[in-house]
Amino acid sequence: MGRRLPRQLSSDDCRGHLRNPAQHHRRARARPSPRIVQMLQLLPDDDQLQIVDAVQRYVRDEFPVSRLRLENEKRRELPRWAEIAELGYLTIALTEALGGAGFSMAEEVLVFREFGRALISPVAVATTVTAHVLAAGERQDQIVAAIAAGTTRAAPAVCTSDGSLLVIDGDRANLVVLRDEQGLSIFERQALRPKGQARSLDDSVGLERAEIVGKPLMVGTAADTRHYQLLIAAMQVGLGEQARDMAVAYGKERIQFGKPIGSFQAIKHRCADMAVASEMAYAQLLFATIAERDGAPGSPFQVHAACLLAGRSAAENSTGAIQVHGGIGFTSEFDSHRFVKRARVLDQLGGDATVHRTALLTASFPA
Template sequence: MAESFAVAHALRAGGHDEPLAALADGALVVSLGLGTDPLVESADRAGLLVLEHDGALHAVPGASVRTERQDSVDGARRLFTVAWEPAAATELVGGADLVAQTRDRLLLAVSAQLVGLSRQLLELAVAHVRVREQFGRPLGSFQAVQHRLADVAVAVEFAGPVVARAACSLAAGAPSGTRDVAMAKVFASEAAERAAYSALQVHGAMGYTREHDLHLYGLRAWALALAHGDAAVHRERVAAELFGGPAPRYP
């Protein structure tokens, strides 16, 4: 979903909007590769890939690339390296500006996913501690458990408005859009990591089993928190814009 959201903008802004109708009705699967030697999600299934090369984006048919599966923290997140040859015919107009715009939209969509994952993890944890008993009492009655989950709730509630602000900034074309998106990734990543670790801790050994749904959300939260730059990288990007100095290279 995040890649489709970003690719739709890249195709429209890059003067290659013919595939948008097929993308909208689900007939076309797309994916996106940004940065140096990127890992591209579901590249083997994509009919069209938007890939970065030398500061420009290229719309590359899936049939013309070679893919190799790579390991992921989240086994349900299928990552590939992609071998391909850039050509003038595949290049989208817009250059580095289009790369930056597409990156911002990818980060925004991933941040929104992380907030949703955080909320789901918190709901699973709260539901569990209400019914799981220790020492003859529900786990949720212990103050240490309450404080841990309250910290998660605070982190999630702080992250949501930051992501919403980033969305508004991009929609309005605000000069602060890139900085706001970077901050959204910071807050969303930290909230998701806190939610995943806390949910795993309160579930105990049950949380490590594949029979429980926790792993579906926890592993995805950890994977996306690290994807496209973790919280530390994007915090440095915010600091570089506010105080000057070189920003860290986009991963």
């Protein structure tokens, strides 16, 4: 007997790659395009997971959230800024020629997600983005090198209704980064006139008032603004995930009516909602980061969507953690209230929900 032809080479399959060909008795199966297959590679690879593991162990051991309960160690990370910079976390996406590690924005976002879990000061975001903005300019290599060495750092600021600035953790900061409706601007300290201290809702960060009296050292591009917002979103995602984990852990420990409260339906549903919010925000953050890194069409739309979901997960999960803890969640004995306060601070720095919803309505949807 002669050998039968393979199924894919038989005459019945002639032109089988086409949709509903006349020679084929069945409809051709849909095949994803190579571009779609490439875009689906969103999850961190093994090398990136090693970076995450290293950062996670470092911040867990050196910067536990419980440090914020101690008055004299509230801003312990600021005096140790040189150590954080020396490890390369602030310049991980800069080229090696500029003192960086030569990685991309993807690794950078993963690092700042872990910073958000530990409630590291948002000075980290301002300093990192400042290094990128100045690296693209002329005659700024010395400042970039100083940032990589940990001797120079930048503090984030927001503009108030009366036109003055609120500078966050500006103590010993050489530069100030302002994100407003016009974009991103970097000022030297002498371009600002101090107007005294201000009371912060989040007592783990310092807050001072200032007035702009000089011109900015450099103005960032629209891409720099999105970079800044993505790193803020990464910290919000990490904050929301940590709040979720705290709520789940407490639900397993707290016993009521002879059972862990996590076994009750109301707590289960709340924790499930927190998990969904975190996963949605994390997935969109990764997609927006890759789109922005690769310059994909519609990346501004994806960045604003990521910021919207990240801010929502941080706000809802931090308040949800307090609900799971009950009345004790408001007290200084637990850290739940710190996540609520920091979520508000990050929301102001990266832009609140109204800012991002408006941007989504006016942005072109990616094809």
